[in-house]
Amino acid sequence: MNFLLPAIISFLITVVAIPPTIKLAQRFKLLDNPKIRPHPAHTQKRVVPRAGGLAVFLGVSLAVLIFTPFERYTIGILVGLFILLLVGLLDDRNINFSPYLRLVTQFIAAAVAIGSGIGITFITNPLGGIIHFDTTPQISLLADFLALIWIVWVMNMMNWSKGVDGQMPGIATISALILGLLSLKLGLSNDPTQVNVAKLSFITAGAAFGLLIFNWHPAKIFPGFSGSTILGFLIAILAILAGGKVATAGLVLLIPAADFAYTFIRRILSGKSPVWGDRGHLHHKLLEKGFSHQQIALFYILGSVILGAAALNLSSTGKLFAAVLVGVALLGGILWLNFFGDYSGRHAPDNG
Secondary structure, eight states: OOOHHHHHHHHHHHHHHHHHHHHHHHHTTOEEOTTTSOOTTOOOOOOEEOOHHHHHHHHHHHHHHHHSOOOHHHHHHHHHHHHHHHHHHHHHHOTTOOHHHHHHHHHHHHHHHHHTTOOOOEEEOTTSSEEESOSSHHHHHHHHHHHHHHHHHHHHHHHTTOSSTTHHHHHHHHHHHHHHHHHHHHHHHTOTTHHHHHHHHHHHHHHHHHHHHHHSSSOSSOOHHHHHHHHHHHHHHHHHHTTSOHHHHHHHTHHHHHHHHHHHHHHHHTTOOTTSOOSOSHHHHHHHTTOOHHHHHHHHHHHHHHHHHHHHHSOHHHHHHHHHHHHHHHHHHHHHHHHSGGGGSOOOGGGO
16 A cells, blocks of 8 residues: 555645745735734734645645545545635635634534544543443434534644644644554554545645645745644544544644643633633743744644654553643643743843
């Protein structure tokens, strides 16, 4: 089986599509302009084209149609991707596009995917055994609800992780590669259906890496809402299709997941809506401490690589233990940066 070719084709389509996407974004004013479109989460003052999701959509969709068999869930994935692309491009153009409306469309895209047959039928119990979700109609409905929440959660987690150049597509590239390797391992051992999931994973990784090249600091294009949600949508679905390996994806995504959880709770406790952005993310705090875009992006990428390698080699119990241990450490670091960060800031030479 040739798994490298689909990834290469997806990568090349994305890379070739980005220059015309930049021109289209400039022509139709799909731009990130802090003067026209102010946002508290902005990390730079340059005017940069958005709409990176268009190139990712083309890279993934065309490669899927070329290299993967047309399954029932393929329609759900492609329709979901198109919904996210359309909403993302409208968001790139419309200054006052409501985040609540964006959230509703995320649920619609996730529901379309689940309606096409993508659902969590079982998960591995970290304490031993398998938990099945397809035993009764009521439990199956609960499983579909959990899948819906999982897909929307990962989309938003990825969207909240695009604060610095290279951060989000780097995380997506590693996550898709890990899920691809996991599916390939399962497919070559005892589950031939995982071979196509592996192809879809590597196709996703190729498109994400193509975007990463142009999004590395200083970025020539931003992912936009479409780019982050499309890649988050695919990773969430890949985790379900890869034999219900939600725990594996959760471990790989543990750094952005910890930041998402803290930010979500912090905003609610502050009396603010969790969907409205601010400058309280981990990457904002690291920028305030003097770290560069490249250093922060590499921190997220290398963290995903290390956690991904652990996820591929640990048992379910080991993954749970690692997730708890690393998660507590990450939350502790985030709390320190938020409440005591001033004590650990970089000092001028004459300040001692």
